[in-house]
Amino acid sequence: MTNKIARAILMDETEIEYVITDNPPKGLMKYTYFTPDKSKVVQFFNSKEDAESPKVRERLEKIVGIYNPTLLPQDGGALGGNQQTVEYFDKLFCWPMALVKSPEFGVVCPAYPKKFFFGSDSVKAGFNLNLQGKDKKSKWFTSTVSKYLSDFEKGNLQKMLCISIALARAVRRLHAAGLAHSDLSSNNVLIDPQSGSCVIIDIDTLVVPNLFPPEVAGTKGYIAPEVLETINLDFEDPKRKLPNVKTDLFALPVLIYEYIFKRHPLMGPKFHSPIVEEDDFLSFGPEALFIENPTDKSNRPEDLKITIHDLGPHLEKLFLKAFVDGLHNPQERPTANAWERALVKTWDLLQPCSNPQCPEGWFVLYNIKNPVCPYCGQEIPQKDVMHLRLMKPVSGWRGHWQSSGEINLYDQMPLFIWHFLANTFPDEKVQDRAMKAYISHQNGEWYLINRNLEGMLSPKGNLVPAGKAVHLQKGEFFPSNNKPNALLLEILSGA
C-alpha cells in the first residue's frame, strides 16, 4: 500500500495535510482520508455533480458557520452557545469544521473518538468476522447480527437509555435551530453501548431553513410513512413530502425503540401483498402499523415479551403518541424535547435487578406495588423498594406543591443537583454534574447521605452537613434543603 501526504487548502487559505490511501473508506456520498495524526478527516464527494453543486456548497457553508453548535458565536458558530454547550455538543455530533477549496471541494470533520471503533476483541470467539477498526453503527447492536459481538460490547437497558437521552438531546438542539437531520438512521448514529454514548455523523444532509433541501431518500426503516407514500411524485411536486423536523420525529423514536427492544416498531407479521416490494411499501408507508398497537393487533408478533408497558408510564405514553396517534399524523409526534424529558424520568426509575443471571441487569421499577423484573421474572422484596416523589412549589401559590417526578431508590444510587432543586434539568446547560448525595440501603433501612449538598435538611428540618446521613422512612414529606427553589421529598414504599 502506498501512502502519500497531500495538502488541502481550506476556504480561509490555511492548509491541512491528509494521507492518501489506496482504498479510502467510501460512503454513499463521500470518501474519506485521515490527517497524519488521525484527529481529523478530509472528505471528498464521490460525484462531481455534488462537489460542484452551489446548493451543496451553500448548505455546507451555513452548517459549518452560523448553524454550528460546536463553535462559539464569536468564532462564527451558532448564537447562544458558550464554552460549556460547545464542548457538550462537540461530543454528540461529528460536525463539519471547515470546507476544502483545493484540490477540490470537500469537508473537514473531526475523527470520531476511539470508543466508536471496534477493537480486536469485539467479536465473540469462534466467529469468522474481523471488525477491528470498523465504526460502531447502531445497526450492529439492534439487529440479529449483534449475536456475533462480545457481550461486553452490548451494554444493557441503563446504557441504552443513556444513549437515547443523548440522541434525543442532540436532535432537540438541531430542531431548536430550525434544522432537521433528514437522514437519522442506524447508519448515521454511532453508538458505544459499553460507555452509553453516541455520536451523530453525516451532518451534511441537514435541512437548513430557507435553503434548498438535500435530495436524500433516507434509509430503509427510518423514512417517515408520509415521505415514503409520496416518494414516486416529482421532487418539485407540492404534494411530495420531504424530510423535515416532523420526519426526524419519526426516525428518532424508531432508533430509541430499537436501542431498547432490539426490534423495529413496524416490522411485524402483517401481510399486505405477495409482491415483496409492494408489501414493504405498504408496511412502511400508507399501511404502516405499530407492532404494539393496542387496538389493532394484526401486526403484533405472537412472541412479544418485553413491551413498551414495561418501560413505565412516561415512555409508554410517548411511544403510543409517536407510533399510534402520530404514525400517519406528523403533527401528533412528540418533540425531541418531550423524548428527552420522558427518558430522563424513566432513567430515574431504573432498578438494578438482584438476579445475577438477569440478561439485562436493569429494569424500570415504576410500580412499587409490583416490583418484578420483566426480563428475568425476579421479584424484588417489598422492603427493598422505595421511591422518592419530588415536589416543586407552585409559583404564586404559597404552600402548594406539584409533582416534578419520582425516583426509584437503590443502594449506592447517586443523586445530583437536579434531584434537589426545582427547574433544574440535567441537560447541556447544567454546570454542576458532580454527585451531591447518594442512597445507602443497609439491613432494610434507607439512608440519604450528603456528600456536598449545601443546606441539606432532615425530615425534622435540621441542617445535615456533608458526610452525614438522613434516615428515610415511609410517609415522610419534607423540603430537601433550605434553598428557595428546594424540592420537597415524599417517601413512598410498597410495603
Added chain:
Amino acid sequence: MQSYARRLPVYLLLDCSGSMSGEPIEAVNQGVKVLIDELKNDPQALETAYLSIITFDSKAQQIAPLTELMTINVPEMTASGCTALGEALYLLKECIRQEVRPNTKEYKGDWKPLIFLLTDGCPTDMEIFDKEVQDLSSLHAANIIACAAGSSANTTFLKRITNNVLMMNTLSAGDMASFFDWVTSSIKVSSTSLNENPGASFQTPPPPEGFTVIP
C-alpha cells in the same frame, strides 16, 4: 423474538472457461473473498445478504448454494473448457426456484434476487442459450447485471439477457478488483435502499473508471 428481516439473495454467475485461466481466474477467486469480507463488515449486508455462486465452463455448477455470509464456503475456482452460459442460466433459474422464498402470510419472503454475471466470451451452447434467454422472463422478479470482461466478450448476447450490461476493457487483476468492489457497493446500497419504492428500477452506484455502460 422471531426476526421479520427479509433476505436479499445474491447470485454470482462466474465464467470459468479456459480463456479465464491464469491471472483472471486468480483475480476472480480473490475478488469473491474480498467481496464476502467486505459485506460481512456492513451490518445491514451481513444481516440480509445471502450469497450463491454458479460457475460455468463446459458445464454449469452451483459451487455454493444460497448461504448467509457468515457461514458461506466458496471452493477455489479453476478455469478450463468452453462457455456453457446457456446451461448456467438454466441452473440459475432452477436455483432461484428452489432457494428464493416467496412472500406469504406465513413468513416474510425474500427480496428480488440480485444477479451479477461475469463472462469473457460468448456462449458455446447456443441452442440452450437461445431457449433459456426466452425463458428468462420467468425470472422477471430479478435484477440482472451482466459484465463483459475483455475484448473477446460479446455484449450482444448479454444484451439479450438484461438491459444492464457493463463492459470492462481488460481482464487485469486491477479491473477485476474494481468490478468486485463495485458489486460489493451495489449489494450494500441494495440492502439499505432497494425496494423502498415499488415502481422504481434497480439503482446501482456509477460503474468504476474504465468501465463502459453498453446502451
